[in-house]
Amino acid sequence: MSLDRIFEALASRPRRQILAYLAELELTTSDLAARFAMSAPAVSRHLSVLEQAGLVGSERRGQFVYYRLNRDSLVNSLTGFAFELCPVGGPLKRESRAIARKKSKAT
Amino acid sequence: MSLDRIFEALASRPRRQILAYLAELELTTSDLAARFAMSAPAVSRHLSVLEQAGLVGSERRGQFVYYRLNRDSLVNSLTGFAFELCPVGGPLKRESRAIARKKSKAT
DNA sequence: TAACGTATTAGCAAATTCGTTAATCGTTGA
DNA sequence: TCAACGATTAACGAATTTGCTAATACGTTA
8 A cells, every 4th residue: 555565566567567467357377477478476476566565456266366456546546646746736737636636535 | 758767767765755845846956965865966866767757857057957846747647557557438437537538638 | 267066977885676497385176 | 185287485696776985077156
């Protein structure tokens, strides 16, 4: 849930690619390893980083562990950070300010 | 302008702190070095990373170089990335989808 | 021009990250 | 129970990042 972990997680092209894959459907570690040219252990550690950041969730089903994108966490973290640096009174368009108010109330 | 540089730039607490300072007012390298317990050369390199990512801009005035936050770039990059992974048909609120459409048209 | 203050670049050591292979854990099914 | 398969952890080396100090460039001003 910390910005530290979230931005550390996003500061890696393979991890962002994994998020892109998971945006379409749930996948297992070996599914993802097959789509990259990357070993399963490497993918597993990337997934661990993403999960600790709260950006993905996992669920074991039999032998397999399925990973899925945590959309709310991603959107809330990034927009929350952006609008914290760009306060509501600032040079934002009206619609953006409306979103910012919603987020700050929800948090 | 690339996501690579932007997320690499944001994956550092000192750099995010610099952005937070610059969100309030323009500052010089030595201003920032004084607010941190960090040497001016270190701050200078952080500022260089942030500038290459397009997140801050600089302007020389006499002896001093003033740095300022590039709000548009920050907001557009982060919301653009977030809404790319969370397509308009997805589980977003209506206002968020409107923003997403705006961004994709602008890019 | 010479001297000073600011900013950046160069060079270095410590720490971290990334991907690989080998070993271990967990689950299924003969 | 044990053999097979998927996932994770351990251990290693290569590459990158981060901070420092020293040196250099840029700009003002006496």
